[in-house]
Amino acid sequence: MAKYNCKYCGEVFEKPLDLARHVRMKHKRATTRAKKAAEKVTPAEQANKTIEAIGILKGLQVSPNLSAEEKKLLGDVTKTFEGLV
The missing domain is CATH 1.10.287 (Helix Hairpins)
Known part of the structure; x- marks a missing residue:
């Protein structure tokens, strides 16, 4: 079974949607930074x-x-x- 690692904290998830939920809930600041970086693209x-x-x-x-x-x-x-x- 595939494992999906959080690029921010390294936590491992079995499903990609669990990883996505984790990132949204635990790393909201990282998402905000990514949005700001995307504006420069x-x-x-x-x-x-x-x-x-x-x-x-x-x-x-x-x-x-x-x-x-x-x-x-x-x-x-x-x-x-x-x-x-």
């Missing part, structure tokens, strides 16, 4: 990052470790990202 770079994120999300959707609910959530997020491009 050119629009072309941001578009490339968004396209890359869509690919990652689509890849996660086929993961056998995710429940149907998690796959649906990833699908919804993917559609939102696709709407941004």
